[in-house]
Amino acid sequence: MGKHPPSAPASLRRGLRLRRALTFGTLLLAGLAVPLRALPEAAKPACAAAPSPEAVLRLLNATRAVGAVCHHAGSAAVGAPLRWSASLAAVAAAQSQDMAALNRMGHRDSQNRSLTERLAAMGYRFSAAAENVAVGYPSLDEVVDAWLESEPHCDNLMNAKVLEFGLACSDARSGGDPGENRYWTLVLGAPPRVR
Numbered sequence: 001m002g003k004h005p006p007s008a009p010a011s012l013r014r015g016l017r018l019r020r021a022l023t024f025g026t027l028l029l030a031g032l033a034v035p036l037r038a039l040p041e042a043a044k045p046a047c048a049a050a051p052s053p054e055a056v057l058r059l060l061n062a063t064r065a066v067g068a069v070c071h072h073a074g075s076a077a078v079g080a081p082l083r084w085s086a087s088l089a090a091v092a093a094a095q096s097q098d099m100a101a102l103n104r105m106g107h108r109d110s111q112n113r114s115l116t117e118r119l120a121a122m123g124y125r126f127s128a129a130a131e132n133v134a135v136g137y138p139s140l141d142e143v144v145d146a147w148l149e150s151e152p153h154c155d156n157l158m159n160a161k162v163l164e165f166g167l168a169c170s171d172a173r174s175g176g177d178p179g180e181n182r183y184w185t186l187v188l189g190a191p192p193r194v195r
Contacts, residue, residue: 047096047169047182051140053084056167059144063157070154077158082165085189087124089166092185094118095133096170099183103172105135115187128161128190135183140167143184162188 051059064079095118098109108114113121115131132153137143147153156162165188172181 047171053089056140057082057084059140060157060165063144063148068148068154068158070148070151070158077155077160079158079160080163082163082188085164085166087122087166088164088187088189089168091115091118091122091124092166092187093168093170095131095185095187096168096183099133099135099185100170100172100181103174103181105133105183107131107133119187119189124189125192126189127192128159128188130156130159130162130188132156132186132188133184136180137184138180138182143169147186156186156188159188161190163190165189 061081064081067076067078069076095109099105102110109118115129119126119129132147134143134146137146144157147157165186167184167186169182169184172183174181
């Protein structure tokens with residue numbers, strides 16, 4: 001995953017990070033191709049100790065409420081609050097575990113299924129769906145910041161059509177720094193519209 005162009009003027013990006021930092025008590029800067037700084041082992045919890053659905057909801061909904069500029073010359077997009085979906089979390093967990101087992105990041109699983117095929121296999125019916133994946137970010141804050149810096153990933157996060165999400169991470173068993181081999185999957189969706 002290469003470094004994507006900044007999604008907003010630096011002052012606006014700093015403002016978003018600062019507002020999020022004040023809300024969540026931490027300011028972490030992440031770039032998609034920037035090496036992650038070394039953190040003490042105690043600061044790198046295993047994915048088993050990943051944030052709770054409530055913590056993820058607070059972070060993503062605060063981000064959507066503040067808004068983000070996902071395009072160079074675009075205006076800030078604001079999204080409605082999301083709700084947690086156990087079904088989408090299961091799809092996200094399966095993809096993260098698959099990527100960690102294969103030690104490669106991608107939107108297709110080991111059976112070469114796309115997101116829509118994986119959702120169908122889980123019985124999740126939808127009117128909209130999107131997926132963000134990442135590797136090498138030790139914390140939720142860092143991976144969300146990286147997604148906000150990437151135009152297509154930011155578009156997915158701020159998409160007004162999605163109403164619910166599931167998020168998971170999985171650590172590859174290969175050696176290396178904890179967090180360096182951490183695979184993240186965010187699946188966003190909306191159930192079919194009732195007519």
